[in-house]
Amino acid sequence: MNWLDSVKFDEHGLIPAIAQDAVTGRVLMVAWMNREALALTAERKEGVYWSRSRRKLWHKGEESGHIQKVKEIRLDCDSDVIILQIEQVGGIACHTGRESCFYRRLDDNGQWQVVDAILKDPHAIYESPKHEH
Amino acid sequence: MNWLDSVKFDEHGLIPAIAQDAVTGRVLMVAWMNREALALTAERKEGVYWSRSRRKLWHKGEESGHIQKVKEIRLDCDSDVIILQIEQVGGIACHTGRESCFYRRLDDNGQWQVVDAILKDPHAIYESPKHEH
Numbered sequence: 001m002n003w004l005d006s007v008k009f010d011e012h013g014l015i016p017a018i019a020q021d022a023v024t025g026r027v028l029m030v031a032w033m034n035r036e037a038l039a040l041t042a043e044r045k046e047g048v049y050w051s052r053s054r055r056k057l058w059h060k061g062e063e064s065g066h067i068q069k070v071k072e073i074r075l076d077c078d079s080d081v082i083i084l085q086i087e088q089v090g091g092i093a094c095h096t097g098r099e100s101c102f103y104r105r106l107d108d109n110g111q112w113q114v115v116d117a118i119l120k121d122p123h124a125i126y127e128s129p130k131h132e133h
Numbered sequence: 134m135n136w137l138d139s140v141k142f143d144e145h146g147l148i149p150a151i152a153q154d155a156v157t158g159r160v161l162m163v164a165w166m167n168r169e170a171l172a173l174t175a176e177r178k179e180g181v182y183w184s185r186s187r188r189k190l191w192h193k194g195e196e197s198g199h200i201q202k203v204k205e206i207r208l209d210c211d212s213d214v215i216i217l218q219i220e221q222v223g224g225i226a227c228h229t230g231r232e233s234c235f236y237r238r239l240d241d242n243g244q245w246q247v248v249d250a251i252l253k254d255p256h257a258i259y260e261s262p263k264h265e266h
Contacts, residue, residue: 003243016149018160025158027151030214042239075245076234077227081149081163083235094210101209102216106175110136112208
């Protein structure tokens with residue numbers, strides 16, 4: 001049995017995939033994979049996702065150079081979430097130029113606060129300042 | 134503006150929420166929240182989710198005692214994924230009796246391998262041996 005047959009993709013043929021820094025444990029981003037993206041991720045050992053906005057395969061880093069070297073792939077008990085242990089090249093996973101996409105924290109006053117710094121101007125990361133997603 | 138209005142729930146009114154151990158950084162589980170579950174999570178500072186299978190609010194630990202004390206709530210750049218930093222009471226997040234739901238790893242031969250131990254028999258965790266999800 002092919003390992004991909006154990007994976008439960010949703011009604012859109014997608015599964016959420018968490019990218020976690022293999023060394024620090026920081027959760028860097030969550031994106032979606034279809035079967036082909038997951039197969040390519042395992043084959044190349046680099047993060048490949050399905051861009052829901054662009055409706056095409058998205059080899060993370062294809063524009064920014066911020067590719068993800070995949071050290072480990074895990075599946076959860078319900079077979080409907082993937083987690084990758086990665087090395088994030090460039091140290092920036094988020095299209096805003098931050099290390100992680102999870103840079104807003106809910107404070108005690110019920111406000112989302114931006115708590116992480118921009119490490120690199122997105123205009124300097126992408127030739128055209130668009131979403132990589 | 135209410136902080137909940139910044140959160141993008143999907144076409145089912147849900148958002149995926151990652152529960153990460155606040156101390157070790159281990160990703161323990163991913164479950165879904167509707168607006169009410171997220172509001173309750175913030176209010177009680179305990180993990181409350183929406184059970185898609187039972188179609189009702191699920192206060193994690195309500196059967197098992199394995200509640201989640203929430204230390205921090207973050208939102209990602211697209212406002213469509215939540216991450217919680219938690220203390221997992223009992224040290225078991227998975228209904229299989231394991232610390233984490235992510236206990237299967239893809240090996241070099243293209244097989245999912247169970248690599249984490251069962252810490253407690255699920256029959257001893259739940260009065261009736263059913264899925265808590």
